[in-house]
Structure formats: structure tokens, C-alpha cells
Amino acid sequence: MAMRELVRRPGRALLTMIAVALATAMLTALVAIADTGRTRVLNQITHGGALAGISVVAAAPNPGQEGLDNPTAGPSRTLTAAALRAMSTIPDVTTVVPILQAGVIVIPPARLPAGSSFCQPARACTTEASPTSPSPPTYGTNVVGVNLGRAESLPITLLAGKYPAADSGTEVDVTTDYLSRLGLRQGSADEVIGSDVELGAFRVLARNFRIGLRWSTVEIVGVVNQQVGSGQFLAYPGLVASDSRWTAGGRANGDSDAPLSPYIGALVEADQLSHVGAVRSRIAAIGYSSSAPEDLIVSVEKYLHVIELILTAIGVVALAIAALGIANALLAAVRERRREIGVMKAIGARDRDVLRTFLVEAGVLGLVGGIAGTVIGIVIFIGIGDIANTYLTSQGLRGVPITLTWNIPVGAVVGAVVVSVLAGTVPARQASRLSAREAVGG
Amino acid sequence: MMRRVLIASIALVALAAAGCTSVNPTTAASSNSRGPSYVYVAIGESGASGLRGDPSDLRAQWTQLFYRSALGTDDVLFDFSSGGQTVADVISSVLPQALAVHPNLATVWLSTADIIAGTAPAVFARELKQLVVALQGAGATVLLANAAPPEVFPALESCGSDGPACDSGGAPTLSSPALASTISAYDNVIASVGHQTGADIVDVHSVLEQAVQGAGAERVLSPRGTALSEGGATIVAHAFADGLPRRFRKQN
Numbered sequence: 003m004a005m006r007e008l009v010r011r012p013g014r015a016l017l018t019m020i021a022v023a024l025a026t027a028m029l030t031a032l033v034a035i036a037d038t039g040r041t042r043v044l045n046q047i048t049h050g051g052a053l054a055g056i057s058v059v060a061a062a063p064n065p066g067q068e069g070l071d072n073p074t075a076g077p078s079r080t081l082t083a084a085a086l087r088a089m090s091t092i093p094d095v096t097t098v099v100p101i102l103q104a105g106v107i108v109i110p111p112a113r114l115p116a117g118s119s120f121c122q123p124a125r126a127c128t129t130e131a132s133p134t135s136p137s138p139p140t141y142g143t144n145v146v147g148v149n150l151g152r153a154e155s156l157p158i159t160l161l162a163g164k165y166p167a168a169d170s171g172t173e174v175d176v177t178t179d180y181l182s183r184l185g186l187r188q189g190s191a192d193e194v195i196g197s198d199v200e201l202g203a204f205r206v207l208a209r210n211f212r213i214g215l216r217w218s219t220v221e222i223v224g225v226v227n228q229q230v231g232s233g234q235f236l237a238y239p240g241l242v243a244s245d246s247r248w249t250a251g252g253r254a255n256g257d258s259d260a261p262l263s264p265y266i267g268a269l270v271e272a273d274q275l276s277h278v279g280a281v282r283s284r285i286a287a288i289g290y291s292s293s294a295p296e297d298l299i300v301s302v303e304k305y306l307h308v309i310e311l312i313l314t315a316i317g318v319v320a321l322a323i324a325a326l327g328i329a330n331a332l333l334a335a336v337r338e339r340r341r342e343i344g345v346m347k348a349i350g351a352r353d354r355d356v357l358r359t360f361l362v363e364a365g366v367l368g369l370v371g372g373i374a375g376t377v378i379g380i381v382i383f384i385g386i387g388d389i390a391n392t393y394l395t396s397q398g399l400r401g402v403p404i405t406l407t408w409n410i411p412v413g414a415v416v417g418a419v420v421v422s423v424l425a426g427t428v429p430a431r432q433a434s435r436l437s438a439r440e441a442v443g444g
Numbered sequence: 445m446m447r448r449v450l451i452a453s454i455a456l457v458a459l460a461a462a463g464c465t466s467v468n469p470t471t472a473a474s475s476n477s478r479g480p481s482y483v484y485v486a487i488g489e490s491g492a493s494g495l496r497g498d499p500s501d502l503r504a505q506w507t508q509l510f511y512r513s514a515l516g517t518d519d520v521l522f523d524f525s526s527g528g529q530t531v532a533d534v535i536s537s538v539l540p541q542a543l544a545v546h547p548n549l550a551t552v553w554l555s556t557a558d559i560i561a562g563t564a565p566a567v568f569a570r571e572l573k574q575l576v577v578a579l580q581g582a583g584a585t586v587l588l589a590n591a592a593p594p595e596v597f598p599a600l601e602s603c604g605s606d607g608p609a610c611d612s613g614g615a616p617t618l619s620s621p622a623l624a625s626t627i628s629a630y631d632n633v634i635a636s637v638g639h640q641t642g643a644d645i646v647d648v649h650s651v652l653e654q655a656v657q658g659a660g661a662e663r664v665l666s667p668r669g670t671a672l673s674e675g676g677a678t679i680v681a682h683a684f685a686d687g688l689p690r691r692f693r694k695q696n
């Protein structure tokens with residue numbers, strides 16, 4: 003009967019559904035955008051790393067600055083494998099990811115990609131090398147080694163391509179600084195992916211500073227932004243360890259600057275944000291300085307929560323307006339159908355039968371409007387996400403992950419149905435309380 | 445009768461299939477890939493390596509050109525080239541570190557510093573043999589280059605009289621004929637060491653001489669005349685690549 007009534011007055015039903023749909027769309031889109039914005043802001047603070055991540059450096063702690071998010075580290079201190087093992091045994095620590103770093107000389111490809119600003123005229127660089135074709139000069143940088151199997155919890159952002167294959171000794175990612183070095187724009191990542199680069203680690207061979215170079219050829223498989231270490235190349239630890247060991251061998255030949263340990267730091271992850279402070283204290287007790295944006299994250303989360311509440315409230319107000327529309331439409335229906343209700347009552351319909359008819363009508367309006375509104379809201383969210391990602395990628399920044407948790411659409415549809423049914427309660431009760439004589443006579 | 449024929453046919457097919465699928469490790473390694481990664485050690489002087497003190501020229505070292513063109517991307521080059529080092533210098537300071545990386549390919553191009561230092565050919569021969577044998581003992585295939593022709597290093601002729609490349613420490617001046625005869629003596633010694641040790645000789649002398657006669661010294665030498673130009677380095681890299689045993693060559 004409820005369905006028949008909806009079909010009988012399609013104009014009113016459609017307008018009521020549109021009101022519900024628009025309100026639900028607004029609520030869905032606002033909640034989803036708030037949720038994504040929260041993820042993006044926290045990612046920015048942690049550089050894509052874990053919220054409860056702690057950065058440990060190869061330096062002693064500074065007693066006067068313990069507890070600060072970004073303390074000034076004390077004097078340098080060799081970070082040993084034993085110290086890293088000790089950190090992994092601290093209670094509430096879930097992971098310790100060592101960071102290795104080695105200084106290298108880079109020989110970029112002799113032929114520059116076509117997009118390079120060094121190429122004049124444009125595309126001259128892709129042809130066979132000629133006396134006028136420029137070759138990018140060799141230069142020095144670092145290659146940073148980290149277990150990229152855990153990249154999702156590290157401050158690393160993959161901009162293009164892929165991460166090196168697990169434990170690969172020949173694949174690397176490069177940072178956008180490498181693109182700049184070759185005169186390429188940040189959006190030209192595809193130009194370097196697949197190219198080979200030679201990396202040379204040096205060792206002092208004798209006290210007269212004769213240098214021996216260990217050259218290896220690596221293939222660029224991706225472009226990243228990384229805050230793990232300081233260098234233009236990112237690889238698995240094995241590749242970096244070989245170079246680091248080679249350079250460290252120069253210490254025996256009088257090179258006092260040669261590193262004693264390949265580790266420049268570590269990323270320690272606590273099991274939750276509230277344990278970060280305690281874990282940092284234990285790391286300081288082991289003898290190393292650490293930093294973590296824990297205070298900043300807590301403050302920012304409070305602000306983000308307020309923003310989420312405001313956006314949700316805007317959506318809820320829209321839904322409330324839609325609910326008033328439903329109530330209004332149903333009240334009009336009750337007035338129009340008094341005679342019909344009287345006949346129902348006269349032939350034996352009980353109050354709860356009439357109540358149920360109107361509540362089902364309100365529920366159907368809420369369900370159909372809610373589903374349509376949720377779909378519209380998701381489309382709006384994806385559209386805004388695409389626009390934002392296009393802008394961020396063009397700026398060499400990581401895009402926003404356009405993912406929607408299941409609870410937002412489900413919550414929106416359920417919310418729309420519940421609000422509609424609640425809005426329909428008053429007219430439905432009014433209709434159910436009409437006596438047969440009153441209804442027919444009215 | 446038919447059953448016998450059928451059984452014989454099945455047996456024949458099975459044998460043929462077994463013959464096709466049985467894997468000879470050596471054959472499989474050589475047909476599918478070149479085999480394991482190689483550790484290549486380059487031992488030489490600055491002139492031999494083409495290093496001219498300018499970091500941007502690293503790309504044009506002959507060792508780099510050889511490594512890039514002849515070896516595979518998963519091979520590693522340890523470049524121990526250093527200016528003015530004699531065989532004795534190499535044995536004392538470089539050889540232990542070169543052996544420590546467990547090389548399976550080594551190129552040795554030494555002679556210029558010994559010529560400048562006035563090392564007697566007999567002493568040079570003994571030391572060079574010691575070096576080559578040590579590398580071979582570590583499992584390395586050794587490519588041994590002979591001396592560069594006098595035309596390639598004109599600065600040698602003025603050694604002892606303020607020549608730009610001269611760091612002889614008071615070695616006697618070498619006139620042109622004397623230098624030619626010294627180089628010839630060294631070449632004989634190097635050939636002899638190659639013969640005794642089984643090291644492959646790379647005839648750098650001839651290829652550089654031909655290049656100078658064909659295109660002029662300026663194509664082979666750097667503007668100062670003290671080291672190889674990129675063209676000269678390419679010629680030397682090709683000479684070493686030609687002398688490289690087939691198993692080391694990268695598959696394209």
C-alpha cells in the first residue's frame with residue numbers, strides 16, 4: 003500500500019527523494035573529504051611514515067632537550083647492530099628498521115632524456131651521442147638503504163614506477179633531486195625509469211690518498227620522495243652495505259673519516275602513539291637521540307577532530323532539512339488520505355497497520371534517497387580527489403589516496419533511512435490515531 | 445607386430461624427449477645467461493686508466509668504457525688505477541686489497557711509471573710475474589697489456605727535464621731512441637710473463653701505434669699529451685674487449 007501511494011503521487015515522492023538524496027550526498031562527501039584530509043595532513047607531518055614512528059639518529063641524546071619533538075642531537079655516536087638489537091627489545095616497540103647510507107660518485111647516462119633542459123634543441127639528446135650532445139657531469143651523492151618491504155610505514159612516497167625488487171642488488175629508486183640534476187621537470191619521472199646509472203664508492207688505498215673505486219651498475223625503477231636519509235638514490239640495504247663496507251676498508255689505510263658503521267639511523271615504530279614518549283626514553287637510555295612528532299600529531303588531531311565535527315554537522319543539518327521535507331510530505335499525504343484511512347479503519351485495520359503503512363513509506367523514501375545520495379556523494383568525492391591529485395602530482399607531491407572506508411556509505415544510507423523514519427513518525431502516529439468516523443466524516 | 449612397433453615408437457619418443465629436456469648445467473648456463481656476476485679488478489696507472497684529475501672525465505676512462513661495453517650490468521668493477529704507481533707500489537699497497545674482493549677478472553696495464561723510475565726490465569719482469577700469479581691464484585683471469593708506444597706519451601721523452609708528466613725522482617732522461625728501445629724491452633718482458641703465467645696479452649702497443657699513424661696523436665691523447673683522450677680510451681677499451689674470453693662477455 004505504501005508503495006502504491008508513492009507511485010500514485012510520483013512528483014511529490016520524487017521531490018522528497020531528491021531532498022533526501024542531496025542531503026545524503028552532502029553528508030557522504032563532507033565526511034569522506036574530512037577523513038581523507040585527516041589522512042593527508044597526518045601523512046604530511048609523518049612524511050608518509052607511521053603515526054607512532056620514531057626517528058633515531060647516530061648521535062648521543064642531548065640531555066637538555068629530551069622529550070622535544072625535534073631535539074638537537076648530541077655528539078655523533080656510532081650506531082651499532084647491537085644497539086639496534088637492544089632497541090628492538092624495548093617493550094611496545096613493534097619494528098626497528100635500520101637505515102644505511104653510503105657516499106657514491108654518480109655517472110649518469112651519457113645520453114640525456116629528451117625532456118632535459120640541457121638538450122638544445124629539444125630531443126637532440128635521444129639521438130646517438132654527438133660532439134654537441136651534452137653529457138651530464140659526474141657528481142657525488144649518497145645512496146640510502148632501507149628495507150623497502152616496509153615502505154608503507156616509512157617516510158617514503160612513491161611518485162612513479164615501483165620500488166626495487168626485494169633485496170635487489172641492482173635496482174634503485176631515485177628522488178626528484180636526481181631529476182633536477184639531469185635538468186628534468188618533476189613530472190618527467192618516466193624519462194629516467196629503466197635507465198642505467200653507475201655508482202662508485204671510494205676507498206682510500208694508501209696513506210698518500212690513492213683512491214680505489216668500487217663501480218656497480220644500477221637500474222632506476224622508480225621515483226620517490228624520501229625523508230629516510232640524505233641522498234638521491236634509495237635501495238635495499240644489501241646494495242648500500244657493499245658500498246659502505248668498501249669505503250670503511252679505507253680506515254685501515256689511514257682514512258679517519260671512513261665510517262665505522264654503515265648505519266646512519268633507524269626508524270623505530272611504537273605500537274601506539276601514547277607509548278612513543280616511553281619508547282623514546284628507553285632509546286635515550288641506550289644512548290641515542292631520537293625525534294618524533296608526537297606532540298604535533300596530538301595537537302593536529304584535536305584540530306582535525308573539530309573540523310570533522312563541523313563538516314559532519316553541516317551534513318547533518320542538511321539531512322535534518324530533508325527530514326522536515328519528508329515530515330511535511332507525509333503530513334500532506336495524511337490530510338489527503340483521511341477518507342482512505344477511515345475506510346481502512348472501518349473494514350478492520352488497526353492503528354498499528356496504518357502506522358506501519360506510513361512508516362514504510364517514509365523508510366522507502368529514505369532508502370532510495372539515501373542510496374542515490376550516497377552514490378552522488380562518492381562521485382563528488384572521487385571527482386574532488388582527482389582534481390586534488392592532479393594538482394599535487396604536478397607539484398611533485400604525493401597524491402591523496404582516494405579510498406573510502408565501508409562505514410561511510412553504509413552509515414549514510416542507514417542514517418538517511420533512520421532520519422526519514424523518525425521524520426515520518428509524527429504524521430504516521432497522527433494518521434493511526436484517527437477514528438473511522440472522524441476520518442470519513444472529515 | 446603392431447604392438448611392438450607402438451612400443452618401439454613410444455620408447456623412441458620418450459628417449460628423444462629425455463634428450464631434449466636433460467639439462468647439462470654448463471650448456472644451460474651458457475645458453476640462457478652468461479652465468480654468475482663477475483668481479484672485475486682494474487690495475488694500472490693514471491695514464492692507463494685515462495684519469496685526468498677532472499671528475500667529469502670519469503666516464504671516459506678506458507676501464508669505464510670497457511666495463512660498460514663488454515661486461516654485464518650485474519658485474520662489479522674495482523678500479524685500483526692510480527697515477528705513477530709502479531708494479532712494486534701495486535704489490536705493496538693495492539694487491540692485498542684487490543685480492544680481498546675475490547676477483548675473477550683482472551686487467552693489468554703497468555709499465556710507464558716503471559720506465560720513468562728506471563726499473564730494470566728483469567726486476568720489472570719478476571715483480572709483474574708475482575702480481576699476475578697472485579691474481580691468478582685468487583681465481584682471476586688476467587688480461588695483461590703491453591707498454592704504450594713512445595708516440596702516445598711524448599712527455600716521456602722529456603722526462604728528467606721538466607716534462608709535465610714526469611715524476612721520475614731523478615731518473616735519467618730518455619732520448620727518443622732510448623725510450624723506444626726501453627719500451628721494446630718491456631714489451632718483450634710482458635710477453636714473456638704472459639707466456640709463463642698463461643695470462644692473455646692485450647696488444648695495446650700495436651692498436652695505439654696504428655691509431656696514431658692513421659689519425660694523429662691528437663685523436664689518441666689529451667690536449668696536454670699526458671694521458672689518453674676519450675678516443676684513445678675507446679681504442680684501448682676495444683683492445684681489452686677483443687682479448688676478453690667469451691664467457692665474460694655480456695649477452696645482448
